Amino acid sequence: MPETDAEVAVLIVGGGPVGLTARALLARWGVPTLLVEKHGELSPFPRSRLINVRSMEIFRGLGVAPAITARAFPREYGRVRFRDTLHARDFATEAMIGIHAPVPESPALGVVTSQDRLEPTLLGAADAPVRFGAELVDLAEEAEAVVAVLADHRRGTRTRLRARYLLAADGANSFVRQRLAIGTSGPGAVGRITTVVFDADLNDWRARQPAGVYFTSHGSLLPLYPEGGWGLLVPTPEDAADADWSDLASRALGTDGGSRAEVLRVQHWVVNAFVAEHLRDGRVLLAGDAAHAIPPAGGLGMNTGVADVHNLCWKLAGVLRGWAGPDLLDTYETERLPVAHRTLRQAVANTRLMFQVQSLRDKQLMAGASAPTEVELPWSEEYFAQLGLVLGVAYGSHASSGDGVDYVPTAEPGHRMPHLWLTPGRSTLDAFGEWFTLLTPDPEGWGQQAATAWPLRVEPLSAEQAELCGLSTHGALLVRPDGHVGARWGHRPPDGSALRDTLAALTGSGR
Template identity: 60%
Template sequence: MTDVLIVGGGPVGLTARALLARWGVRTLLVEKREKLSPFPRSRLVNVRSMEIFRQLGIADTVRSRAFAPRFGRIRFRDTLFGPDFGTAAMTGVHAPIPDSPEFGVVTSQDRLEPTLLAAADDPMVFGAELTGLSISDDGVTAVVGDQTIHARYLLATDGAKSTVRSLLSIGTDGPGALSDMTTVVFDADLSEWSAAEPAGVYATAHGMFLPVYPEGGWAWISPSTSDTDWESLVSQAIGSPVAIKVQRVQQWTITAFVASSFRVGPVFLAGDAAHTVPGAGGLGMNTGLAGVHNLCWKLAASLQGWASGSLLDSYQSERLPVAQITLRQAVANSRLMESAAASRRAQLLAGTPPDDVELPWSQQYFDQLGLVLGVAYGSTVEPGTDYVPTPLPGHRMPHLRLPDGRSTLDALGEWFTVFTPSPDAWQSPAPWPVRIQQVTAWDLGPQDALLVRPDGYIAARLTTPGTWPTPLPT
């Protein structure tokens, strides 16, 4: 028997495996594919996800395999070889921001996943498909291939077509399938037109072009067509005769939904199994990573006996509203991009110059720090475009520099952190793992303290040293 069976080996499942390993929780990850995905797929690791990777000790590795910050930009063109008629920086990616010790990166999912796989030693089995599932008082029993696996909890990160979600008859809310798309991964020498004007995304009237790796390779993403002469289609979208070599082709569907429930007993949904959003704006994978960051310490708390069952209930109450907000923003982003491309194609047919193009400007598309860093658990107020640091319960703890140069986020780990001006006053034993960090900030009184969860969210503001809140506040 294992503590947590993780079903699905994409970025979210692999990150959960790494987080749980830090807590000493035994996991087994099963993945129905025979190997990690060879496709670029998710491309943007936002600043919040990089904070999670910083906590795991892998942020520098992820960054070293990613594009340089100057690629954190989107460019709008008629064809890839045409001039920009608009450009926007990806906020929190193109350059550091004052609100975090980290900044996001542009990288391909197939570059990210090996780093996540290496972040833990717990077993992972490829080519292992879950086909059956039952729930009992002591956990779950799963049929995986020809094996029966018992686990105290099951975490389903098995994608938009989640087998676990289907077996549990969990419904979904949202528009569902939006459009069929094709990704063509190809090799070509495009440096003459792209090296001086780098970008993570080149949005053209004939599809999007993405550099795949710093050392080379490209992907073209476009609505699916009955024409499968990929070389000709890509060359036409490039806008100039260039020799290309198609490496891989993937056809897929943009879907948009949120599961009606994130939990059934000891089974939890996360990542695309819980919420699938269009890729415009880079919100999908990152929302899943934040979700398992929220959940994994709670699973550890339950397994190690220092939290009540209500703590696990908070996973759904906290993260499902975030998924619904994210879905609305991502669908809006996608429609902005589709509208801009369709409008420009019509203008091209009419011979209209690009000066009259209306763009899906960055305030709506990439200026999303309010959503990335400013989500407040328990609040009914949706975050706006901007992020405003707030040292109140339910909010992400603000980043400040400590006297030794570390960030306040660096004081977090597999424990609760008490931030206080008076460390000696808070030395009494707590009912859960605690470390004390001296800080003079946030209008804390001489013996006041902020109790911060392992995922960096403020659990409570404390005013009486030696008195710990029970039950553990969420």
């Protein structure tokens, strides 16, 4: 029988970027958590590569964006190059929007980095307990808690822990999702990939022709760290046990380079494509790959998971601290599930576009000397110009159903509050945190309403900023802790309880 362990407000299962971000967000709210990870340490594999501009906005709010940027590649690596081999010429190239150069719609800039560089920074973003080598092996829900059984395989012990809520960020093969028999929709497993981590003497060459990814006919080559190291992604061969990984990597480099790959590690993994049927089951909530497995084309998967917990954690905090009703947690699923489906469709479309580029190149090579030396990319701006999907996510009746390409900033309720510079170096996005924010050109007039039972701060807007947001000199915007507009009053409402009534409605508290 497992011995009884302590109680905790939120048990986080999974120590990847999504679980670690949730831990940091809840720590900012003062919510006690325990994160458990079945592996004995953070993953040593590079895995996810792209941190998009919205994730960096969230990390900016957590105060870790500078540290992440310092360990990432310079922004000129925010580009993809298509080549027959690494040492051949580009036959196509494209910059990553929001990575290669700043965009006016955000104070943040996305980066190219490796997941094993990101995770230690996120681990250090909170002083909350983490238990490595602890695997969740059973769970049951009671009236007021989830009872979890954790196995410590190194010590051969089991402990029982009671949590008010359980946040499952335990990957595409989520034990929690399977234990609760939550189904999925989508193609499922769509391929098997092998990552080959290797060294090669390419640093000087790479600096002259920087890219985050080099797509070749022999696989995708990824520079792993600014100081060196490479990864090769190839379809897993049928004879994987006997494969000559060094030879495969060397062929992708090309004979002209004269470089031989020294293989360090090899990892086999499955490309999954699905969305869970539900994101909430009582006191259990799914996030990240446990909720939606997104193919890697376009770098959308991890970033979608980070946005998941940014949406969820303020709601958990409100319920646990008493200023929100428990039904507020239902909005996590209604808001994020459509985003997951839309993101999966985009990633599948990205994958098709990638294959289309290589198909066009193969036709050129078959044509011989008469063929052009470049391929016109078939996607125009659809592959990396995804600000509509990244920054344009909207919740509620105003939710966007577009293709995710175009982003038009708007202060309409449901949308992410647009970035405006309040003062030099301080964005509207920097005004949001562990509170609701009331943005208004008339802070004095709204001050009497601002004395509420919810965490709330009032932030003044200039007349010009107010006009950009569709406000008169006495209007106001109420922004949720996750930066999405909760309500807009173009003019001061006649009812002095409007702000309190709106906060009660947004939080389901009935206060």
